[in-house]
Amino acid sequence: GQQVQQSPASLVLQEGENAELQCNFSSTATQLQWFYQRPGGSLVSLLYNPSGTKHTGRLTSTTVTKERRSSLHISSSQITDSGTYFCAMEQGQGGSAKLIFGEGTKLTVSS
């Protein structure tokens, strides 16, 4: 089965509303990252958060490792936040470690 599951698959918001994105993973992750991809663009790392809560700007990520879940909260969403958000967990160790990606949450923010 899928090792990283994200929900919802898509989310439509009005500008100024808050967004809550969820990520569940099938095994204990030692590393967890959130990425953003604008339409037709490449991926950009947003937050690296294996456990606990981390903030950057309007983004807050909370990872509860023992419950195998992470969330990404976007406060006061803006039209430029539109795009797809991926979470990815580590599989393996050391130099052979690799990331397993979820299928993403597509966020659309309108005025």
Added chain:
Amino acid sequence: GGIITQTPKFLIGQEGQKLTLKCQQNFNHDTMYWYRQDSGKGLRLIYYSITENDLQKGDLSEGYDASREKKSSFSLTVTSAQKNEMAVFLCASSTTGVDTQYFGPGTRLLVL
């Protein structure tokens, strides 16, 4: 800062053709990756390399070859392109393991 360059930006080939995609990075990163992203989907790892001349298979390696000619470059070959195979191939690099990965702009593949 550094940059990851992928060439070509668009690649159109014929069914059965061997096609090569190239990736260069100037971060001086040890590890490089090739991912495939199908439309509306997440990324799936094809190959990765933790150092020059190293090669490790990902979950989607069948039908592909890769080559890490030097630390800064990592190429991917589609050994026999399949018709209607449309995907974006993304190259990434990181210092070691799964430290923050930096992604290139992608190569969009279309097979006729």
